[in-house]
Amino acid sequence: MPDLTSRRGLLFGTAAVSAGALLAGCTSNEKDEGNTGSSQQPAADGKPGKAVTIGFAGPQADHGWLNAINEQARARAGKYADVTLDITEGSNDTATQIGQIETLINKKVDVLVILPADGAALTQTGLKAMRAGIPVVNLDRVFSSPQAFRCWVGGDNYGMGLNAGHYIGEKLKDTPDAKVVELAGLDNLELTRQRTKGFDDALKNYPNIKKVARQAADFTVESGQAKMAQLLQAQSAFDALWNHDDDQGVGALRAIDQAGRDDFLMVGGAGALSAFEAIKADDGVLKATVLYPPTMAASAIDLARALGQGKGVSGLAEFEIPSQVTAYSAVVDKSNVDQYMPIGFD
Template structure:
């Protein structure tokens, strides 16, 4: 009887321990397979739609290795549904922290609330979200997209300050509903209001891709016999516009001026070559900063709700000078 009782008590003890360990993993635990206090981060990327995004992904992956962060990486291929599924998977795996760059601004309330209820902190990178839920993410690391649009618009207003008549501008927008597309549009429009001659005669999404920018620009050229300038909301769409302009027998940078945002290596080269006229930077190398903030968040330290990355602008001469040392 004593042996039986001892066995029963042992089984009961194991059951109690198992039950205690089955609850939510506290924020900051290794989770998802990381051992020895190592942080596990679940990261959902928008996709690989541009040179900027590729550089951003590389920066995050390299920084995770350098910081000894166990990175679980998911590529959404530009689909919000894929990101939501990835985030739910990270919650189920009980990672220590979740970071993601949202495809669009809206539609995140439910999944963010799931992460919050599981005790897993969330960090937004590159793009922000609109949410009705409180305290569902710790911070947002990224550029000021409105300011980027304003810099592009201010250069445009200055460049055409003495234009004798209307200046026809076409706009290549980013992914519909995305944070940078919305805010760069707003910033640019606000800045060019200072010059009533500046007119946006056509605006359409090229989805932040080179092929999309080329296709939309081809349509613009067919529909509008006089185009003076292109505002491309990223380098890749601007490079697509260059191809379309050249195919139409015109010279980009001269017959039709181009202002773009990102300042990737290809965009810098186009500016140095005189095909782009002005370039606004959006630094993709967010990896080291993300890993530093993730460690603070997991440790329970207070972090700013908004962390703005530093960017700059380049004219053709500045791009030529900076190009040899460009890291992306």
């Protein structure tokens, strides 16, 4: 862990409030002692209120994180007696997802939560829902127009790279001529570019560290194994690896084991249960992972319920829910992994 007595350690070595923690007040039954004005917009709480039907449309759950998104949404909706969740099967085909969302619009659901397979391609569908009087909570992959959604909830891709870079930087700050490599995701995605930019910006604070190689994979176990094998073959020695995604990290770890390499530390990304278990065991190269928490889907359900009931968020002075909520990319290592085990996804 970074030295938590240092300014950098305080900024980058500890977990900040996530979207789920921020919105905990949405489900709280505690009385808001500070709210004494009769004109104050009431905050959503866990007590049954106005019935709300939430339409949920996401891409196909062909990845551990995406499957966790669906599970988080279902579980959160199930906690509310006043919420009915109408969830689609999910598809990576844009035309299919558009059709699924239009079906939800025609059903006149109260609120829509949409994680688009392609934000740009689904923007017109978001606009259609908003024009029909159905507020949209845009989850993670952002639409091209802010008019296509009432609220955006997602992860901090730049912050993910930034925190990974600072964690590695603190571990290697006393290593002369340290070398790091990066196993990225899909380069045609903006989120991948943001993760890399954050990582590179963090490393600028450590003049002794140089990134010597970068390989882009595509968020699958197979690609992670293949691309990691290429990195290992090209780089006979380096000190740290940052892998953007724990699913592809499963493959990367296979390649590392097959190569018999244990001469570097590895930091993952997202927060898979397998990564948490490896970090806790502490018998391999994986020492930490940077969260991209699927709990953002649960927070999206909280916000959709509040929208449907015309309420705000407890603990905030504003009458309405915020227009944007960004989850924090906490670094999870052996010192705090037990805290995060319950949200690890398969």
